[in-house]
Amino acid sequence: MNLASVIEGHPGDSPALHSRGEVTTYGELRDQVARARGGLVARGVGPGDRVAIVAANNWYFVVAYLATLGAGAVAVPLNPQSPPLELEEELAAVGARLALLGPTAVTTVDGLGRGLAGDAGGVPIADLVQSEPAPLVDRAGDDLAVLLFTSGTAGAPRAAMLTHGNLVANIEQVLANPERPEGADDVTLGVLPLFHVFGLNAVLGVALYVGSSVLLIERFDPYSTLEAVAALGVTVVTGVPTMWADWAALPGEWRDAVASVRLAVSGAAPLDPAVRRAVRERLGIELIEGYGLTEASPAVTSGLGRDAPDGSIGVPLPGVEVRLVDSTGDDALVGDPGEIWVRGPNVFPGYWDDPDATRSVLTGDGWLRTGDLAVVDDDGFLSLVDRAKDVVIVSGFNVFPAEVEEVLTRHPDVAAAAVVGVPHPHSGEAVKAFVVLSPGAHIDEDVLVEHTRRHLARYKCPTTIAFVDALPHGMTGKVLRRALR
Secondary structure, X not given: OOHHHHHOOOOOOOEEEEEOOEEEEHHHHHHHHHHHHHHHHHOOOOOOOEEEEEOOOOHXXXXXXXXXXXXXXXXXXXXXXXXXXXHHHHHHHHOOOEEEEOHHHHHHOOOHHHHOOOOOOEEEHHHHOOOOOOOOOOOOOOOEEEEEEEOOOOOOOEEEEEEHHHHHHHXXXXXXXXXXXXXXXXXXXXXXXXXXXXXXXXHHHHHHHHOOEEEXXXXXXXXXXXXXXXXHOOOEEEEOHHHHHHHXXXXXXXXXXXXXXXXXXXXXXXXXXXHHHHHHHHHOOOOEEEEEOHHHOOEEXXXXXXXXXXXXXXEEOOOOEEEEEOXXXXXOOOOOOEEEEEEOOOOOOEEOOOHHXXXXXXXXXXXEEEEEEEEEOOOOOEEEEEEOOOOEEEOOEEEOHHHHHHHHHHOOOEEEEEEEEEEEOOOEEEEEEEEEEOOOOOOOHHHHHHHHHOOOOHHHXXXXXXXXXXXXXXXXXXXXXXHHO
């Protein structure tokens, strides 16, 4: 098997991608991917090699991703908006052999080669498709396919390992829902970032598997994205709560623009029932909420076809086992909170080169401890109630406070720092930092924010910084984040 084979077998003249005003058919995509595979092989890339992909949501990313998998290598999608220092650290962490660059990354990323294990450096993706084709490399289901950096369930960012079997299993679990209407005639909106598992597998992977076409949007803008949905007759839209909130808040009448949409999904962060109602009233769309995480490839639950109540994440997907476990290790009673545990062929084998973190989230019998708390009602519907960890979710992206705190304390004027999430009307949550300055130091908030931007992706950076004399600590010395909130 090989996940890259999802594009095989579809009619050659059927549209696969709509990107940058161009249409790529499945026949053209197969040829381009085969040539890009040849380009990788010619550069010495083989099974198991890690290949980074630094590109926005466009044709370049899809070709690089499928070519990397098809060559038997491991794809490492990275955020093209991340600062060079963060990219270099991620490249070094996984021992990437080379980095494939989209057109924007080619001109904006400086010094990527410093993080690479090989000597090929950064390679423009457009150069790969000039090569002679190479055949698809067969892989086993438990062979590694993708490494995705996540703050998810185990603390500071690390690379989650997803196998070919994990990713294919989750696509098939999503499509096993008898109410799932997707087929070759659908047009799927691809606006969720492809370096995030939600966009990579739940959107792109599912669409390519069924042979539908994907409208790739590089930057979300409420107006222009809705216009693109209307112009192309998009039928399937998967987004994060902030996207749906932005659309519902637009002035004017937009129902006609989304008249073609017949499946609308929200995920990656809790959906405010008020946003779901606003989308229903303003756009005439019934939103389906689900739940997932990177370590589960990602989808775990869905409310599709279940008439799930507002605030519910639905029920487990076919083939996915879910338990709610209380503090004693027993199954939680109906109505009582418990940590969500997940088991199934979609659950990852662990974190790259980090057995301790892997053991902290995977039990001996294959259960994934998610760190999220939920309750189940008498009808079997799950609802999130809290997070067992301190992860901050900004527009669907996980931010682990320790990572931001470490960057803040690198500044010579900072003696200590603590980070929490605070409510934000646009992004759901925002990062707020509490900082204790070194004796005699004086520094502006803007200077510290700019300091973090040189080391972290923008969504991880604090939006506000409060200067305090001391941080609250418990008896064990741990910072009391609840007191800061």
